[in-house]
Amino acid sequence: MLEAVTLDQLRTFIAAADYGSFSEAGRRIGRAQSVVSQTLANLEGQLGVQLFDRSSRRPMLTAIGRELLADARQVANDMDRLKARAKGMAVGLEPELQIVVHVFLPISVLTQAVSSFQRHFPRTPLRLSVEGMGAVIEPVLAGQCSFGVRAPLFEDQPELTSEHVMTLPYLMVASPQHPLAQYREAIPTRELKKHIQLVLSDRSHHANPTDMGVLSPQTWRLSDLSAKYAFLKAGLGFGGMPLHAIASDIANGSLVALEFEETRANVSMSISAIYRTDMPPGPAGRWLLDELKKVAAMQHATPHQG
Incomplete structure (x- = not known):
């Protein structure tokens, strides 16, 4: 039966x-x-x-x-x-491809994938938005974007399908002039609470119910990653950044990687593509999503954890 x-x-x-x-x-x-x-x-x-x-x-x-x-x-x-x-x-190719990506997605990955897309789909216009945190989800849920590329959120969206794209190293850092950078050993948690943490804020309606990676009760919240980067270099606080965005700063000493006693300072962050289950990407969107995965695997060969 x-x-x-x-x-x-x-x-x-x-x-x-x-x-x-x-x-x-x-x-x-x-x-x-x-x-x-x-x-x-x-x-x-x-x-x-x-x-x-x-x-x-x-x-x-x-x-x-x-x-x-x-x-x-x-x-x-x-x-x-x-x-x-x-x-x-x-129905064939999309008349226009609109996507939204998280600010953490390495621009080198995006640029290389889009360059290949232009060669394969020269007549398909591309409309690209760069957002932070939960703001990636909103245009996808609204059906405005073929797909989005987001950093992890605690909130699951049952109407969305998710595909892993890449894993990014994420470090807690500070200016070499910052008091926390003077430690030559792991920093106690009690010391973190004495200093301002710079936190990337989420202006969307799909914000996390908890603050991911917030270690200090003293926070300055910024909605722009470049502003957070500038504030870190100016010694205004400590905070987390994706490694690819600060690798040269770590190498030349203009930013210092921090180590904490009771909390992992260096983590891996999963970057994934999302799209509505009932509205998957069309041929051009599917091609670009797969190309992003391929380019990410070549440029950032960090194994997927989880």
């Missing part, structure tokens, strides 16, 4: 679980409550398990139902992805 399970049944199951009632699920998907109830009863019969406990006024997912809900979502998402990709192939 499993072969007879339909996508419509799975979507009805997902709607009933998400909205907490058969009547509300019916309103959302345009079905009568009786049709929803019968569809779910048929699905339970075909699967041979009980998905909902109907003993109370509102149906509740059983333990088995909760387990199978994730599988149902995966099947539905895979079907959405299949249909969307087929549609993209049918």
Whole structure:
């Protein structure tokens, strides 16, 4: 009987679980409550398990139902992805490619990939935005960009598909004149709290619920990476920077890498591409995304962690 399970049944199951009632699920998907109830009863019969406990006024997912809900979502998402990709192939090349990238993406990777893109798609205009933190997500969710390239966020977006692009080393640094740079051994956490930390802020509606990498209660928040870089070199505070942006400064001594006693100062940051599952990149967008991965692998051969 499993072969007879339909996508419509799975979507009805997902709607009933998400909205907490058969009547509300019916309103959302345009079905009568009786049709929803019968569809779910048929699905339970075909699967041979009980998905909902109907003993109370509102149906509740059983333990088995909760387990199978994730599988149902995966099947539905895979079907959405299949249909969307087929549609993209049918309509051909995009009339314009619009993407948004995080400020941490190395400009050398972006430039080389875009140069190749121009040779392969000379008639496809490119519109590029550079943003910070959660601001990469917003135009992708709104359907304004084919894809985005972002740094890690704690907040998952279930409607987005993510693909790893590269891993970047990320260092905590300060000017050689800064008091923290005078330490010749690991810096105690209590000392960090005495100094201003320069933090890249997030102006978007998808900001992290917690401050990633914030180690001091004294913070100056900046929305621009170049301003943060200039403030670090001026000795106005300590803070984290992607290694590729400060490698020459570390080499010539104009910035000093810090080591902390109780917290890792040097970490690896995963950079990933994101796009709406129901709106995957078209042929030109897909090509550029793959080219970014290839160029990143050649320029930054840091293994993916995680």
